[in-house]
Amino acid sequence: MQDSHSTDDAAAPSFDQIQRFLFDATNVRGEIVxxxxxxxxxxxxxxxPQAISRQLGEMLAAVALLTETIKLDGTMTLEVRGTGIVRQLMAESNPGGELRAIARLSDEAVLPTEESSLQELVGQGQIVITLDPREGKRYQGIVAIDQDSLAGCLESYFSQSEQLPTRLWLMADGKRTGGxxxxxxxxxxxNKDPDAWERVVHLAETLKAEELLTLEQQDVLHRLYHEETVRIYEPKALRFGCTCSRERLGAALHSIAADELRQIVAEQGELATQCHFCHTRYSFSAAEVEAIIEDPDAESPIVH
Known part of the structure; x- marks a missing residue:
């Protein structure tokens, strides 16, 4: 194995990052997060519940892998919509390497068992992949939930839509997640090694959750592929980050009828809301709400 870029801090932990790798003389590439x-x-x-925490962990790992694989300069949203215990799972990435995620459960949800599969949690549903580039058109793809796992569903999507053989391994334990x-x-x-794909996939199938979630990324790759020639690229740091803001929430208020906004202010003295992802609370005074109603296209006090 070899690094394509060397770093002085070889002992830096490999958590909260994603790393690209290639198998020399083959047409196989990979990402580890x-x-x-x-x-x-x-x-x-x-x-x-633990089962939901695990699924959200897999969602975070998946959205990071997908974003980096397609080199998206923009925001990617991976959303699971269902009719079961879980009504929504959502994970999102942005160009700064920031990730966020949330789950919404049925109002009458029966707590799932710790080992509940994606299908058991979601019931009838679908996965929606949304690409929102900084430049260019927004794209949305729909994935059927026809497999027990998120990884299996996404593999089917790549097989049908991208027509590229793709395999994913997603693991989470409520404390760490990876893929x-x-x-x-x-x-x-x-490509001078036509058997490479079958060989490296077979080796990846031996990966244990304990290895992926506790070892350095390069140690994981070494354990799997110490007999292969692997080129490892500079890792990219990832972190939690929320894109909510007063500006965005103020803009969202434009879609609410003026009478409804005024009624909320009359009853509460202000209009208060909270971001579902990060729980940051935002409040708008009566004057700020009126500024939105009267001239929604102009800069109002809410943006200052």
Whole structure:
């Protein structure tokens, strides 16, 4: 194995980062991600059953892997919509390497068992992948929930939509989460090892959750691929981050009828709301609400 970029701090922990790797002389590439602080930031703001915490961890790892794999310069949202115990699972990434996630449960939810699968939690539903680039058109893809796991559903999506053989391994234990993604690119003259795909996938199948969630990323790759020639790239740091702001919430108020906004202010003395992701509280005075109602296109006091 070899690094494509060397770093002085070889002992730096590999958590809360994503790292790209390639197998030399093949058409196989991969990404490995591990999260602990960013994952904990999500869970600390809510009180989820263990099964939900694990699924949110897999969602965070998946959205990080997908974002980096397609090199998206923009925001990606991975959303599971269902009719079961879980009505919504959502994870989002932005260009700054920030991640956030949330779950919404049925009002009459029966607590799931710790080992509940994605299908058992969601029931009938679908996965929506939304790409919102800084430049260009917004894209949305729909994925059927026809597998027990998030990884299986996403593999089916890549097989049907991208037509690229893709494998994912997603693991979470409520404290740390991680994932590995392998992808076979179209054959070209540089591919001198036609058996590489089957071989590296078989080796990845031996990966244990304990290894992925406790070891340095390079140690994980060494354990799996010490007999392969692997080129490892500079890691990218990841962290929890929320994109909520007074400006965005103020803009959202434009869609609410003026009479309804005024009624809320009359009853409460202000209009208060809270971000579902990070629990930051925002309040708008009667004057600020009137500024939105009377001239929604102008800069109002809410943005200052």
């Amino acid at each position: 591990t999260l602990d602080k960013a994952y904990a930031e999500v869970l600390d703001r809510h009180s989820y 590995v993604m392998l992808q076979q690119l179209p054959n070209d003259d540089a």
